[in-house]
Amino acid sequence: MGRSSTRPRTTIRPHGSGDRAGFLDLYEAVWGRRRGAEWFRWRFEENPYLDEVPMVVAEADGRIVGAEPCVVFPLAVGDETRLAFQPADWMVHPDHRRQGLFTGMTERLLDRYADGPQCCYYNYPSDAIRPGLRSQGWRDVGPVPTYYRVQNVERLASGRLATDQPAAEHALALGQVGLSMARGVFSLAAGSDADGWAVERHESVPVDTLVRIYRSGVPDGIHVRRDAAFYRWRFANPLWETTTYVAVGDDGPAASLIAATSDDGDLRCVWALDVLPADGSASLGSYEALLSAVVADAADADVVKCAGIGLPETALRRCGFRRDDAFPLSAVSKRTTAVVRGVDPDGGDPTGREPWRTTGVDPLDDDAWAIQLCGQDVA
Numbered sequence: 001m002g003r004s005s006t007r008p009r010t011t012i013r014p015h016g017s018g019d020r021a022g023f024l025d026l027y028e029a030v031w032g033r034r035r036g037a038e039w040f041r042w043r044f045e046e047n048p049y050l051d052e053v054p055m056v057v058a059e060a061d062g063r064i065v066g067a068e069p070c071v072v073f074p075l076a077v078g079d080e081t082r083l084a085f086q087p088a089d090w091m092v093h094p095d096h097r098r099q100g101l102f103t104g105m106t107e108r109l110l111d112r113y114a115d116g117p118q119c120c121y122y123n124y125p126s127d128a129i130r131p132g133l134r135s136q137g138w139r140d141v142g143p144v145p146t147y148y149r150v151q152n153v154e155r156l157a158s159g160r161l162a163t164d165q166p167a168a169e170h171a172l173a174l175g176q177v178g179l180s181m182a183r184g185v186f187s188l189a190a191g192s193d194a195d196g197w198a199v200e201r202h203e204s205v206p207v208d209t210l211v212r213i214y215r216s217g218v219p220d221g222i223h224v225r226r227d228a229a230f231y232r233w234r235f236a237n238p239l240w241e242t243t244t245y246v247a248v249g250d251d252g253p254a255a256s257l258i259a260a261t262s263d264d265g266d267l268r269c270v271w272a273l274d275v276l277p278a279d280g281s282a283s284l285g286s287y288e289a290l291l292s293a294v295v296a297d298a299a300d301a302d303v304v305k306c307a308g309i310g311l312p313e314t315a316l317r318r319c320g321f322r323r324d325d326a327f328p329l330s331a332v333s334k335r336t337t338a339v340v341r342g343v344d345p346d347g348g349d350p351t352g353r354e355p356w357r358t359t360g361v362d363p364l365d366d367d368a369w370a371i372q373l374c375g376q377d378v379a
Helices: 020-031 037-045 101-112 130-134 153-157 166-171 179-185 207-216 228-234 284-297 313-318
Strands: 010-014 055-060 063-077 080-087 118-123 139-144 147-150 198-202 241-249 252-264 267-276 303-306 336-341
Touching: 010 063, 010 101, 020 037, 020 055, 020 063, 037 063, 055 101, 063 101, 063 118, 130 139, 130 336, 198 284, 207 228, 207 241, 207 252, 207 267, 241 284, 252 284, 267 284, 284 313
Parallel strands: 080 118, 267 303
Antiparallel strands: 010 055, 055 063, 063 080, 118 336, 139 336, 147 303, 198 241, 241 252, 252 267
């Protein structure tokens, strides 16, 4: 007789108060990097929009072997604001894959929050994950261009960075176009409208100032509502070095940009997370002054990244930013696609149209979305 083997019984259940350490151990096993308790508290427990952590876990022999958490964001259209869940850090331990845990956890998550406070789920998954999401009622919204300014051409073009780092994958296109050309592509362009704008730098987040600037130019489409609670939570990530830039003219603060610096492996990245006014209604010079200040301060970074939403294309190009869906980054870039799903666990309303039916906005129209990096899973 052959040797018999039994798998440990796996239980799928809601997240509990004692799951933090097990989640962090699983995170390290899956992603190869350690996150601490402070990061977990910020990311999930201190989110101001929900009193519980929206997560389900898979447990086997007393160990967390799978987890599907969500991050809660306030999405707004006009005067109407709804909470939305964005899946983040979904994972299964390598020893427990191909056992249906992803499907089981997803079904449990959808069922648990079918009558919850959220209006929809939205996400920016990889190409490998999207087909599985479509089978569970998710619908593609459309591509989401990302802008990069490469600061360290030689290092990124050499290919020494790990290929599983998204920014490195985009930047390795430089190796195909040549270093001399790449330096020209990402260099500052002649001409500027930034004269006359002073840029203030704040190590903290000036909440009241930012809320006022946000209200001066609210986007027409689906976007993250900026209020005091959002700013106090979103930019408290213990892994970030955060700087707020405020463009000040004769009439006072007119535009702002929050940049965060993070080190992940060999890559040092500066993220332009939040730009206001988010509808692009400030003067070209104010946006250009903000981007120029970020670029000047990022001399030791390998790459600067932004979503481009709300920023004039002219200001981005003058400051050396290039889209990942255009040459040269398009040569090897893995472009991002947004997806959306309704909350019905049985797949009802899969288009996500229901949440904003009174606004005339169609969530399947990519032009309806104005989500900057601060509303994406950047942690």
